[in-house]
Amino acid sequence: MQTGADRQTGDDRQTAEDRVRALVRDLKPVHPIPPLRVGLASAAGIWLGMLVVLWLFGRHATRPFGHSDWSSPAFLSVVVGLALLALGSTIAALASAVPGRDRATRIGLGVGGLGILISLASDRLWISLGDLALSREELAACLGCLSHATALGILSALIPCAYVSYGFLRRPNASAALALVGSVAFGAIVVHASCLAASPVHQLVSHALAPVIAAGLLTLPTALVLRFLAERLHPDSPPAGSSTARSN
Amino acid sequence: MDERRHRWNEREDAWRAWMVASQAGDGAAYEKLLLELLPRARRQVGARVRDAAAREDIVQNALISIHRARQTYRPERPFTPWFNAIVRNATIDWVRSRARQSLRELPLDLERTPEPAAETSACRDGDPLSAELENALAELPATQRQAVELIHLEGHSVVEAASRAGVSTGALKVRAHRGYRALRALLRKQDD
Numbered sequence: 001m002q003t004g005a006d007r008q009t010g011d012d013r014q015t016a017e018d019r020v021r022a023l024v025r026d027l028k029p030v031h032p033i034p035p036l037r038v039g040l041a042s043a044a045g046i047w048l049g050m051l052v053v054l055w056l057f058g059r060h061a062t063r064p065f066g067h068s069d070w071s072s073p074a075f076l077s078v079v080v081g082l083a084l085l086a087l088g089s090t091i092a093a094l095a096s097a098v099p100g101r102d103r104a105t106r107i108g109l110g111v112g113g114l115g116i117l118i119s120l121a122s123d124r125l126w127i128s129l130g131d132l133a134l135s136r137e138e139l140a141a142c143l144g145c146l147s148h149a150t151a152l153g154i155l156s157a158l159i160p161c162a163y164v165s166y167g168f169l170r171r172p173n174a175s176a177a178l179a180l181v182g183s184v185a186f187g188a189i190v191v192h193a194s195c196l197a198a199s200p201v202h203q204l205v206s207h208a209l210a211p212v213i214a215a216g217l218l219t220l221p222t223a224l225v226l227r228f229l230a231e232r233l234h235p236d237s238p239p240a241g242s243s244t245a246r247s248n
Numbered sequence: 249m250d251e252r253r254h255r256w257n258e259r260e261d262a263w264r265a266w267m268v269a270s271q272a273g274d275g276a277a278y279e280k281l282l283l284e285l286l287p288r289a290r291r292q293v294g295a296r297v298r299d300a301a302a303r304e305d306i307v308q309n310a311l312i313s314i315h316r317a318r319q320t321y322r323p324e325r326p327f328t329p330w331f332n333a334i335v336r337n338a339t340i341d342w343v344r345s346r347a348r349q350s351l352r353e354l355p356l357d358l359e360r361t362p363e364p365a366a367e368t369s370a371c372r373d374g375d376p377l378s379a380e381l382e383n384a385l386a387e388l389p390a391t392q393r394q395a396v397e398l399i400h401l402e403g404h405s406v407v408e409a410a411s412r413a414g415v416s417t418g419a420l421k422v423r424a425h426r427g428y429r430a431l432r433a434l435l436r437k438q439d440d
Contacts, residue, residue, distance in 0.1 A: 016290075019308045020282040023315045029273035030319035098320045099313075100333040168317035170337060234316065 036104060039094045039163040046156050047086075047186050054190060074122040075192075078208050081119025082189045085211060088112030089182030093160045096175045097167025112181065119208040138199060145191050145206035150214040152187030153180065161222070165229035172230075176222035177215045184211040263327045271318060282311060285331060292335045302342070310338035384434035392427030399424050 034042075069075040092108030095101040160179040169175060188210040195207070205213075263284070269277035286307065293306045313334045321330050385393055391413075398409035399420075410420040 016286055016307050019311050024275045024279045027275050027278050030271050032322055033320050099317055100330040168320045
């Protein structure tokens with residue numbers, strides 16, 4: 001959809017002042033976007049709500065807190081790393097939709113990067129990387145955990161996606177990837193806490209790397225959804241990524 | 249120094265108030281804000297881009313981005329960093345899109361083979377085209393022939409040529425590109 005100001009061809013060049021008048025004619029009232037912390041709190045609220053529901057009604061219970069794995073550095077490093085990745089990527093995704101929040105985006109990316117390093121640098125995973133062969137059963141278990149984490153992630157990605165779509169969608173693919181990585185990282189935490197598979201390769205592929213794999217597979221469709229939502233939420237805006245100025 | 253700071257704060261407050269009023273749908277405040285921001289945007293873009301036409305393109309892109317992103321401004325946050333980020337992003341996006349466009353246009357330039365170029369200068373000097381080239385041109389579909397003639401033989405820019413042909417610049421480039429390709433194939437066939 002084009003704004004009135006966009007309905008220009010290359011031949012009838014208009015000045016910036018004409019453009020201003022066209023934009024003023026197009027002006028409609030808008031609600032300011034909620035602050036980043038509200039967006040983040042909403043996303044965290046959804047995560048917590050899902051945790052409670054899974055805790056009460058989930059088929060696979062999480063490990064009880066007295067379980068020996070909770071004191072294992074290798075197990076915990078994956079949990080902490082995924083938590084940092086979820087937090088950092090979600091902050092970066094939300095901040096990517098607000099001009100002038102580059103610092104928050106950079107901080108989010110830094111925290112997320114640190115998270116992924118921590119989750120991958122787990123001693124247990126690195127030591128056992130030599131044994132990469134997966135049996136058919138292990139592969140099925142990997143796919144199961146991966147799809148479980150992704151399904152949880154897609155549900156919890158609703159808030160970041162809605163926030164980003166209402167904001168200024170400048171780079172749909174990047175925003176979609178960040179939102180997916182953050183949300184699927186949360187799903188992977190739940191899966192990691194409930195999955196009893198001890199294979200390090202399984203933990204690496206379907207827990208620690210689940211956010212990256214899911215983002216690799218789902219970024220493009222999610223970006224399409226973001227574009228669609230952005231058009232619906234802003235009837236006066238042209239689609240994200242389209243050329244907004246007259247061409248030469 | 250204090251005087252300058254005071255004036256800057258006053259301006260920042262005014263912009264912030266106009267932006268908040270614009271979010272509520274106040275057209276007069278919006279127009280005042282955008283017109284006041286124009287020189288600043290031009291200066292900011294001018295520091296990175298020398299070409300005046302390109303600068304104006306980027307400023308207009310930035311204006312449209314401000315319009316599309318107006319809901320992302322929060323009244324409790326300073327206005328200037330928000331505005332600067334939009335102008336900076338518009339500049340970066342423009343530079344990137346130009347880089348992509350020049351890559352896409354590369355094959356078109358490559359199609360300007362020495363033989364037709366030589367003929368072009370000959371044609372401009374009033375010399376007739378070679379019989380082979382005339383024959384090859386005559387065999388092209390009318391739209392492709394027109395595109396090649398407008399750009400290559402008459403020396404019009406792509407925009408001018410598109411305007412004369414009554415098509416978009418993109419469509420004209422495609423026609424010209426196909427025309428060059430067909431022309432080259434025809435000339436090779438004649439050589440063989």
